[in-house]
Amino acid sequence: MGHRFGDGPWLFRDLDFTLRPGEAIGLCGPSGSGKSTLLSIVAGFAKPAEGQVERHNISSVRWVFQNPHGMPRRTALDHVVQPLLGRGYEREQAVDEAMDIMTTFHLADLADRQFRELSGGEAQRLMLARAVASKPGLLLVDEPTAQLDQRTASDVDATLTGLATGDTIVVIATHDPNTRAACSRVIDLAWHENHEERKEQA
Numbered sequence: 001m002g003h004r005f006g007d008g009p010w011l012f013r014d015l016d017f018t019l020r021p022g023e024a025i026g027l028c029g030p031s032g033s034g035k036s037t038l039l040s041i042v043a044g045f046a047k048p049a050e051g052q053v054e055r056h057n058i059s060s061v062r063w064v065f066q067n068p069h070g071m072p073r074r075t076a077l078d079h080v081v082q083p084l085l086g087r088g089y090e091r092e093q094a095v096d097e098a099m100d101i102m103t104t105f106h107l108a109d110l111a112d113r114q115f116r117e118l119s120g121g122e123a124q125r126l127m128l129a130r131a132v133a134s135k136p137g138l139l140l141v142d143e144p145t146a147q148l149d150q151r152t153a154s155d156v157d158a159t160l161t162g163l164a165t166g167d168t169i170v171v172i173a174t175h176d177p178n179t180r181a182a183c184s185r186v187i188d189l190a191w192h193e194n195h196e197e198r199k200e201q202a
């Protein structure tokens with residue numbers, strides 16, 4: 001499988017891999033190497049320019065974007081409770097479970113805060129907590145630690161890679177060496193020569 005935009009340079013080519021439940025896969029490579037693009041192809045949001053992606057028995061797909069989007073006036077807690085209600089939890093259990101998940105992302109103290117009041121890193125952790133609450137078969141995460149201090153980042157790494165159990169596959173696009181190390185497997189996207197030339201011309 002390979003991809004390029006239009007007749008531009010190939011971002012990656014001859015990729016051939018299988019993702020299995022229980023794995024946490026890191027997509028690594030420098031900025032512009034195609035990590036986010038490959039995530040969207042794995043998710044099925046984009047079609048590769050050559051080759052194909054097959055998905056077998058994936059119950060649901062969840063994507064946590066590089067830039068968090070939430071509901072500005074709703075509380076942080078509401079964001080995590082909502083997918084649990086969607087999965088059939090009663091309100092009280094949903095709140096308990098949401099608080100547990102938020103605690104693992106260091107968000108318990110911010111439960112009653114409105115989304116618009118959160119910092120960038122808090123907002124992104126909240127989107128991760130929300131994704132965890134929806135318990136997807138395939139969880140795709142883009143740069144989860146980019147805005148975080150080291151200690152918070154390492155807890156986020158542990159929580160995300162810890163999710164890759166049973167029937168969940170976790171794919172994380174990152175250039176954080178610690179996140180990379182926490183993954184059970186890594187797919188490296190190399191810096192593409194053509195790409196570099198094009199950048200230099202620009």
Ligand SMILES: Nc1ncnc2c1ncn2[C@@H]1O[C@H](COP(=O)(O)OP(=O)(O)OP(=O)(O)O)[C@@H](O)[C@H]1O
Pocket residue numbers: 005011029030031032033034035036037038173175
């Ligand atoms: N829709 C598009 N059309 C044309 N080029 C695109 C499009 N989307 C992305 N690109 C280009 O493809 C390359 C790879 O982008 P991508 O976002 O996948 O990189 P990345 O590895 O996620 O980078 P970063 O670490 O900065 O997030 C970049 O040069 C980008 O400008």
Ligand SMILES: [Mg+2]
Pocket residue numbers: 035036037066142173
């Ligand atoms: Mg990216």
